[in-house]
Amino acid sequence: xxxxxxKNVSKRYxxxxxxxxxxxxxxxxxxxxxxxxSGSGKSTTLNILSGLQDADSGQVFIGERDVTNLSPEKRxxxxxxxxxxxxxxxxxxxxxxxxxxxxxxxxSTTEINRKVQAVVESLGIQELLARYPKEISGGQxxxxxxxxxxVRDPKVFLLDEPLSNLDARLRIRMRRDLKAxxxxxxxxxVYVTHDQSEAMTMSDRIAIxxxxxxxxxxxxxxxxxLPANLFVANFVGDRETNQLHGxxxxxxxxxxxxxxxxxxxxxxxxxxxxxxxxxxxxxxPESVKLGKSDDALSISGQVVHTELAGPDLYILAALVGGxxxxxxxxxxxxxxxxxAIPLNIAEDRIHIFDPASGICLxxxxxxxxx
Amino acid sequence: xxxxxSWRLRSMYRKLAMFLxxxxxxxxxxxxxxxGLSSSLKPSEQIVEFPPRLLPKDITFEHYLRIxxxxxxxxxxxSAFISVAxxxxxxxTGALAAYALxxxxxxxRSTTMVVTVAIMSIPIASLLVPTFTLLSxxxxxxxxxxxxxxxxxxxxxxxxxMLYGYFLSLPIEIEQAARIDGYSPFATLRKVVLPLSRPxxxxxALFVLVFAWNDFVVAVTMxxxxxxxxxxxxxYFYLGFYGREWGPLLAASIVSIIPIIALFVFLQRYFxxxxxxxxxxx
Numbered sequence: 001x002x003x004x005x006x007k008n009v010s011k012r013y014x015x016x017x018x019x020x021x022x023x024x025x026x027x028x029x030x031x032x033x034x035x036x037x038s039g040s041g042k043s044t045t046l047n048i049l050s051g052l053q054d055a056d057s058g059q060v061f062i063g064e065r066d067v068t069n070l071s072p073e074k075r076x077x078x079x080x081x082x083x084x085x086x087x088x089x090x091x092x093x094x095x096x097x098x099x100x101x102x103x104x105x106x107x108s109t110t111e112i113n114r115k116v117q118a119v120v121e122s123l124g125i126q127e128l129l130a131r132y133p134k135e136i137s138g139g140q141x142x143x144x145x146x147x148x149x150x151v152r153d154p155k156v157f158l159l160d161e162p163l164s165n166l167d168a169r170l171r172i173r174m175r176r177d178l179k180a181x182x183x184x185x186x187x188x189x190v191y192v193t194h195d196q197s198e199a200m201t202m203s204d205r206i207a208i209x210x211x212x213x214x215x216x217x218x219x220x221x222x223x224x225x226l227p228a229n230l231f232v233a234n235f236v237g238d239r240e241t242n243q244l245h246g247x248x249x250x251x252x253x254x255x256x257x258x259x260x261x262x263x264x265x266x267x268x269x270x271x272x273x274x275x276x277x278x279x280x281x282x283x284x285p286e287s288v289k290l291g292k293s294d295d296a297l298s299i300s301g302q303v304v305h306t307e308l309a310g311p312d313l314y315i316l317a318a319l320v321g322g323x324x325x326x327x328x329x330x331x332x333x334x335x336x337x338x339x340a341i342p343l344n345i346a347e348d349r350i351h352i353f354d355p356a357s358g359i360c361l362x363x364x365x366x367x368x369x370x
Numbered sequence: 371x372x373x374x375x376s377w378r379l380r381s382m383y384r385k386l387a388m389f390l391x392x393x394x395x396x397x398x399x400x401x402x403x404x405x406g407l408s409s410s411l412k413p414s415e416q417i418v419e420f421p422p423r424l425l426p427k428d429i430t431f432e433h434y435l436r437i438x439x440x441x442x443x444x445x446x447x448x449s450a451f452i453s454v455a456x457x458x459x460x461x462x463t464g465a466l467a468a469y470a471l472x473x474x475x476x477x478x479r480s481t482t483m484v485v486t487v488a489i490m491s492i493p494i495a496s497l498l499v500p501t502f503t504l505l506s507x508x509x510x511x512x513x514x515x516x517x518x519x520x521x522x523x524x525x526x527x528x529x530x531x532m533l534y535g536y537f538l539s540l541p542i543e544i545e546q547a548a549r550i551d552g553y554s555p556f557a558t559l560r561k562v563v564l565p566l567s568r569p570x571x572x573x574x575a576l577f578v579l580v581f582a583w584n585d586f587v588v589a590v591t592m593x594x595x596x597x598x599x600x601x602x603x604x605x606y607f608y609l610g611f612y613g614r615e616w617g618p619l620l621a622a623s624i625v626s627i628i629p630i631i632a633l634f635v636f637l638q639r640y641f642x643x644x645x646x647x648x649x650x651x652x
Contacts, residue, residue: 052546072549079550085543089565102552148551 001187002063002155003028004049009058011044018044020212021058026156028063031182031189032217033199036209037235043160045209046192050158051075062155073102078149082161084141086133092144093129096120099152119147122184139170150185157189163198175201196236200224208232225366230358233282233351239314241282242325245355248279257281257350260321262299264347273352273362280358282351285314287364288327290335291344298342301325303335317341403627410434410620417616433617434625441596442622445604449626452514452600453582456521460578461571463522464529469559471530472537473545483534489527497524498591505592512593517600520592521582529574536570537563572637583630601626 004026011019019041026032034042047053049060051072059068067075078099086095093116100112120126123143128136133144142162149157159178163171179202182189193199199206200220207217208231216228227233233241246259255266255273264281266273291298301317304324308314313331318324325343335341349364405424409417410433412426470476471483501520502511510516540563548558564571586602593599601622608619 050546050550052549071554072546073552073554075550077550079547081543081547083541083543085541085547087544087547087562089562098548099551102557148547152551 001028005061007059009055017212029186031204033191033203033206035199040209041212042192042209050079077156078154079158080145080149080162084145096147119151159191226363230353239285244281275361280353280355285326285328287346287349289344291342293342298344301343303339406620414617433621436618437622445601449601452517455518456582457575457578459522460525460529468530468533486527514598525578532574
């Protein structure tokens with residue numbers, strides 16, 4: 001178990017900047033997810049940490065050791081690959097023992113057997129020891145890949161989208177198992193994923209990447225409630241954050257956001273925002289409610305689409321100016337396409353962003369207590 | 371009903387036609403060998419009798435005893451020893467070269483690839499004289515070692531090319547996993563890449579083996595003494611100045627053919643790929 005730090009690490013492929021001066025600290029024993037769309041730099045970060053790729057500039061430390069120029073076999077990290085990368089010509093037992101056999105001075109056979117046995121027991125795959133990878137299911141292959149990483153007791157565990165090849169149910173079950181594994185091993189884990197719900201459910205902290213840049217690193221709660229910018233607000237959450245364009249104006253000490261045929265008064269004071277002019281506001285679907293028609297503050301919209309997602313009904317409504325807002329309602333709500341509905345936007349939950357840079361100027365109140 | 375019947379009929383005709391084509395190919399390929407086998411078992415006077423007989427009237431092993439007496443077993447040993455050594459040498463050097471070309475970035479890599487492919491197009495006949503002088507200069511003319519080196523060298527580009535393609539087809543994550551599990555690039559090649567490349571290695575080995583085993587031109591040019599003589603050269607000596615000794619010639623030919631056929635039959639299963647199944651998902 002060791003901490004990991006990236007200091008000004010950059011990587012380019014030709015003209016494309018895959019990673020732009022990354023500074024990232026992962027504490028010893030921490031579970032950190034690297035989250036982002038494909039091509040965001042999260043996998044590059046992982047590969048540079050594992051040594052499979054070299055950084056163009058900057059330094060990488062594992063513990064106190066500068067590993068920037070060390071080859072992968074000397075870094076003492078374990079990596080679970082997206083496609084598991086089991087050795088097809090070896091049995092499950094041989095696969096798990098393989099990292100131990102590389103150790104110098106040699107580990108005795110009895111010691112290797114003891115460790116392999118301990119690992120397979122903790123993963124519940126004892127009966128698979130003599131099988132070959134092609135003879136076991138995807139979920140079992142996944143466990144073998146985890147076992148191969150665990151058996152070494154490495155400084156850092158790296159997991160590269162390890163659940164993306166599993167079916168939906170198993171994936172959610174494995175989340176729990178991984179989390180349990182982390183609390184029992186107490187090891188440092190760097191977990192790469194493009195699935196925000198995986199990152200939200202398992203991590204101590206999430207690092208969000210886009211276009212080779214680290215956008216924000218924070219706890220799942222803060223990532224969700226206090227997004228640093230529009231990208232983070234949009235990427236995290238089951239549904240996209242609604243975005244409306246307007247202007248922040250102040251009249252007699254009160255702030256308003258004035259849009260195309262709508263206006264929302266804010267309870268925040270102008271000192272809290274310290275900004276005037278064009279803004280983009282972000283509001284999550286759960287902070288928009290179906291209002292009452294006699295409510296003066298509600299904005300009128302027209303239903304263009306409804307989507308029943310089990311416990312929730314999502315409604316997409318068009319505002320007068322043409323902008324669209326989605327809202328989450330009780331599944332029993334009866335609306336049909338074309339209906340005019342009043343929308344109640346919880347003004348205290350509005351995030352205000354600079355439209356040019358996307359940086360958040362003022363956060364709304366968190367959805368859950370901090 | 372009528373269409374079903376005509377469809378069945380057509381598929382039957384098609385099968386029949388396919389069978390006939392295969393039969394013709396098989397007969398064309400196998401007939402000379404079978405004819406040689408049959409003739410090698412005939413007494414000398416029956417070999418050239420007219421009209422020829424497909425099956426021998428009397429079976430004799432005199433020609434086989436004769437070639438054994440002529441030291442054929444030693445030439446057979448020479449052929450086997452030289453071929454196997456050439457295969458091992460070509461695979462060892464070829465695998466290292468191919469792996470470096472397939473998986474490492476280095477200066478001059480693409481040039482090396484181009485040169486490797488270009489070398490394959492040089493006909494061996496045009497290399498005979500220069501290699502002869504080269505071998506004489508280094509004192510390896512008329513030695514088994516000389517032939518081993520030549521065979522390996524002639525086939526090395528092909529071996530590199532074949533293994534290069536095979537290595538590229540392996541999922542790179544498996545090698546990356548081995549590196550992260552603590553193995554050096556060389557250990558990764560030995561413990562993971564080569565075991566997974568068995569079909570490719572077998573194919574490349576057969577390529578070298580068949581070349582070395584069948585070679586006549588190089589061997590007859592580079593060797594003169596019995597000590598370095600291979601079986602194809604020995605066969606040639608039955609085509610003497612004063613007459614053709616068909617019996618021993620055919621017997622020696624059959625002896626030289628059998629091991630290679632046996633080997634192909636034995637190794638057939640390695641031609642089928644699929645050894646990497648189950649290693650990676652997706």
